[in-house]
Structure formats: structure tokens, C-alpha cells
Amino acid sequence: MKNRMMQKTLLILLAAITASFIFTACGQSDVSESASAASSAPQSGNTSSAAPASFHDLTGGSYDAKTEPPVITEYRTVDDGRAVYAGTCEEGATVYAVKDEKIIAASRSHYGSFLFEIAVHENENPLEFSIYAKRDDKALSDPVPAQAAYYTDYKGISDWVWVGKDFHLFFSATYDNYMRKDTLNSRQYERAKSTISERVQWLNNNLGAKTIYILVPNPNEIYGEYMPDIGKQPDKESLHDQTARLLSEAGAVVIDMKPILEQHKNDAFEIYHRTDSHWTEYAAYFAYQELFNYIAKDFPASAPRPIEDFGFSNERRQAGDLYTDLSMHVENLYETSVYSRLKFPTPVDIPKYKSDISTLIADEPTQERTFENPDGAGKPNVIILRDSYSIMMFDYIAERCAETTLRAMWDFTFDRELFKRKNVDYVIYIVCDMNLKNLYK
Numbered sequence: 001m002k003n004r005m006m007q008k009t010l011l012i013l014l015a016a017i018t019a020s021f022i023f024t025a026c027g028q029s030d031v032s033e034s035a036s037a038a039s040s041a042p043q044s045g046n047t048s049s050a051a052p053a054s055f056h057d058l059t060g061g062s063y064d065a066k067t068e069p070p071v072i073t074e075y076r077t078v079d080d081g082r083a084v085y086a087g088t089c090e091e092g093a094t095v096y097a098v099k100d101e102k103i104i105a106a107s108r109s110h111y112g113s114f115l116f117e118i119a120v121h122e123n124e125n126p127l128e129f130s131i132y133a134k135r136d137d138k139a140l141s142d143p144v145p146a147q148a149a150y151y152t153d154y155k156g157i158s159d160w161v162w163v164g165k166d167f168h169l170f171f172s173a174t175y176d177n178y179m180r181k182d183t184l185n186s187r188q189y190e191r192a193k194s195t196i197s198e199r200v201q202w203l204n205n206n207l208g209a210k211t212i213y214i215l216v217p218n219p220n221e222i223y224g225e226y227m228p229d230i231g232k233q234p235d236k237e238s239l240h241d242q243t244a245r246l247l248s249e250a251g252a253v254v255i256d257m258k259p260i261l262e263q264h265k266n267d268a269f270e271i272y273h274r275t276d277s278h279w280t281e282y283a284a285y286f287a288y289q290e291l292f293n294y295i296a297k298d299f300p301a302s303a304p305r306p307i308e309d310f311g312f313s314n315e316r317r318q319a320g321d322l323y324t325d326l327s328m329h330v331e332n333l334y335e336t337s338v339y340s341r342l343k344f345p346t347p348v349d350i351p352k353y354k355s356d357i358s359t360l361i362a363d364e365p366t367q368e369r370t371f372e373n374p375d376g377a378g379k380p381n382v383i384i385l386r387d388s389y390s391i392m393m394f395d396y397i398a399e400r401c402a403e404t405t406l407r408a409m410w411d412f413t414f415d416r417e418l419f420k421r422k423n424v425d426y427v428i429y430i431v432c433d434m435n436l437k438n439l440y441k
Contacts, residue, residue, distance in 0.1 A: 048094055048106040048166050055101045058132070063139040070095050070114065070133040070144055074332035077120065078158035083148035084326055086115045086319075086333040089133040097146070099129040109133075110167035110274060111316070111336035115323075117163035118148060125150035156327040167335075168226040168274050169322035174218045177433050178227070180234045183242050192440040196250035199414050206416075209424050212294070213247050213439070214287050215240060216279060216389050216432040217258040219272040222265050240433045247439075255290045257283075269312055269338040276320020276359045277388075279432075281340040282312050284393035287430075292400050295426065301378035302400045310396075311341035320359035335359065347371040347404075348395040365391045368408045376402030380425035385412050387438075390430040397428070412438045 052058055070089040077083045089095055091112040097105035107116040120127045127150075130143035152158075162170045176182040184192060196211075203209040217240055220227050244256045261283060264271050271283035285307060292304035314337065318330040337359065348371055350364040366388070373379065379402040384390055388409055398404040405422055407413075412429075419427065431439060 048108050052103070052106075055096070055098050055103050058096065058134055058140045061139070063137070065138050067093055067133045067135050067138040067141040069141040070131055072131065072144065072146065074328055075146070075148070076154075076326070076328055077149050077152045078156070078326045078328070079152050081120050081122070081150055082117060082152075082158065083120050083127070084115070084117045084163060084328065085131070085146065086113070086323075086328065088112055089114055090135055090138075093133040093135045093141075096132045096134070097129050098132060098143070099127070104129060108166040111314075113167065113334055113336070115163065115167050115169070115275070115333065120148045120150045122150045154327050156325075158326045161322050161325045162228045162230075163326075164220075164228050165226045168219075168223065169276075169326075170220050170227060171218070171277055171322065171434065174220055174434060175230065177218060177239055178220055178224075178233060179231065180236050180238055182239050182437075183237060184239070184246075189242070189246060193246050193250045195440055196247055196252060200251040202416065203419065203424075203427060207419060207424060209419065209426060210253060211251075211427050211429075212253040212255065212291065213429045214255045214291065214431070215244055215247075215257060215436070216287070216430070217261065218433040219277075219279075221258060221433065222261050223272065238433075239436055243436050243439070253294060255287060255294075257287055257290075260286050260290065269314070273320050273335065273337050273359060275323040275333065275335045276337075277322050278320070278361070279389060279392060280338050281310075281392045282338040284389075284396070285310055285312075285340075288393050288396045288400075291397070291428070295380060295400070299378060299380050299425075302380065304400070305344065309343045311343050312338050313341065315339050317357050317359050321361075324360070330358075330360070342395070344399065346395045346399040347373045348398050352391055352395070361388060361391050365394060365406070366409045368411075369406045371398040371404045371406075373398060373402055373404070375399075381405075381423055382426045382428055383407065383419065383422060383424050384428045384430060386410075386430040387432055387435045389432045393430070410435070410438065412441060 068090050070087055072085055072087040074086045089109050089112060094106060094108045095114040095116065096103050097116065097118055105116045105118045107114055127148045129146055131146050132143055133141040160172055162172050164170050200211045203211055224233060240258060244254050247254045261271050269282040270280050272279050289304045292302050296303040316334050316336045319333040319335050323333060324330055351362045352365060354360045354362050379400060381403045382401050383405045385407050386409060394406055429439060
């Protein structure tokens, strides 16, 4: 593994790619599948999508003002040879790491916060360099001296996370999915379809209930341009697309969020957090809309509310779970993203997040819960089987239903006795691509 990484690094240098970050790409969405990603995901380079050809391209021109120097709020060697820097700068600036007048890393800031990774080689430990910031309408800032050590002081779970381009973090456990290495063979496909078909028919025949699957793509399926350079994504069917087809053939209702989110990827509000592994409440609204447009055919009282009722706005909060997985401290980096301040009451009495300034999800909604809606007349009973993507919309759902039962996160047990006891109208699955194979168990 190390020899392959060294060879790739030499090729990158010979090709004069000016900015290189080393990534140990391995991780897990589910313990049984982690080894494949760990063994096959290469280390790779990464720069801003707007990096100039050379440091000298930053120093010319005539400007009325100079960009303010960036402020480093946290630095850590997260794994041997991987140094991550986070901080603040002028909004709209790009941050550059420069050594011997060569750009070794670059990243656009996001609402005045920046994050980048550089490679540190053992034979240059410590690596000494400078960090600059530059806005398009201002001259290059004064340098901020920096130093990075090769060895980490903490062996954590940083190999779960890729530092992507321009303030984007990604789960490395998505490697097999992203590179189309995890699709089902024909035997697995038919077995899974048979399992789903039997469940769909049982719910319909015994309870008159319907099965709905909300499939949410991994962030790098929508924002692949911000991925580190791990190799070209194959032009072949993904597990996401294969699953959507399989479920539909099995008779389930499928809400495929991939084409819907692609339509909204450039909206003013973010559809995925950048330092957290989840989609935003704004993105989840479009799943809610699709879901209740369908349910309202049988339960008109459950028609979806208009987007204006959800009070979406940008808030500056502490960084999310991917940042913590780098062994970094969330209080040292803030991300601006979109959150909902509902303009209507719901039967939900538990928090979504750890605090009003947190991006991290709270513990309460990860557990099994039942919500009774006092305004539930003419609305259905639903059970939700889910992963953590459900947390961005479970309160939306509960307000449009009579009774909403959340199974504990990652419990996908098809519990016939529970469904009968709850007199369920819909069994709703909410799952992202990392957990698709849990649907077939």
C-alpha cells in the first residue's frame, strides 16, 4: 500500500500538479464492509477547484487594498503524513499553503471559514511553509508562518474522512460505492428483490399498507467535483440506481432523491453540510414534499405544507461529525449551513441537535420513539425504519401523520407483529447510499 502511494505521489510531482494532499482512504459505514474500502482506496492529491498555476500568479496586479491574513484556529496531524489546518479568513478569499514559492495546497473559503490538508513527508519533518489568503479584488495577504509534523499524537479514526476541495469533507467509507465496486450480482439482485416483494405483498394483503423507500445519495454523488483525486468514477450503474430499480420491480413505492437533489445542488441554501456527513433540513424538505404528495392521494389532510412554513435560513454553527472524526475540535471551526425554524407546532418534543449552535445530531432521536398527533384526524399511522438521514425530517413527518413510530436507528427488522399492533398505513424507509444493503437483510 505504501509503495503504491509513493509511486502515485511521484507521478503527481512529475506532472507538476501544484497541490497535493495525501489521503489514507478507508473507513466504514458498516463494520462488515469497512475492510474493502480500507484495502482498495488509494491516497491522492487535492487542491481548490480555483487554484492558480503558480504562486507568482497571485502576486501581480494593482489593488487598492490587501487581503487580511488568515487566522489558523486549529492544526493537527490527523494521521502520519496528513496535516489538516482550519481557520478563518476574509469572506470570499482563497487560502494557499506555499513552500519555496510553490503552492502545495489551496482551498476556497466558505463564508469565511477554511479547511485544507497537506502531505508531510517523513524526511522533511517538520514541514515549514506559509499560509496566505487572497480575494479576487484584493492583493495577496501577508504570510502566516506554519509548521506541520509528520507523526500524529493521536491514533483516532481520521482515516474515515477525506478532506475534499473547497471546504468539503467526505466519508472514505463511500469509496466502493463511489467507484461502483459494491453493486449486486444477478443472484444477489434476485434474492433481494424476492425478499422485498414478499414484504410488500404481506403488508398489502394483511394490513392494506404500503411500503415507501426514500433513497438519499451520498454527498459525493451530487458534488463529485469536490472529491479528492482518488481516480475516475466509472461510467456504470451504481448501487443506488440498481436499488431504486430493484425496489420498484418488487412493487414498492420509491422516492429517488438523486435526480431531485441534482436539481437543487446550486440553490442558495446547501443540500448537504460540508463538515458533517448528513443532508440538510432544506434538502429533506423535498423528500417530505414528494412523500406527502403521494400519501395525500389517500389522506388529503396530509398534503405537504408549503416551503415558506419551514423558516429556512442560514446559521453559523460548530462544525459537524466529519470534522470530529478527524480528531479536531468542533468549537474551533464554524460552518454556515441551512436550518429550519418551523412556523407550526409538531407533536415532537425532543431536540434534533445537541444544542442550538451544534451541527451534531442529538442522542434522543436515534432511539425508538412514538409521536401521537393531537391534530391527527384524517391522517395515517406510519412506522419509519431508518438511518441518521431521517433525523432531518422526522418532525416534518410526524406533523402530517396521526401516529409516527420511529424505530431505533439502523434497526431494519421487518416486524410483522409491530406493524399489526400499530395498525400501520405506511412503512417508510429512509436510507442513504452507505446503508442500502441493510434493506435486504
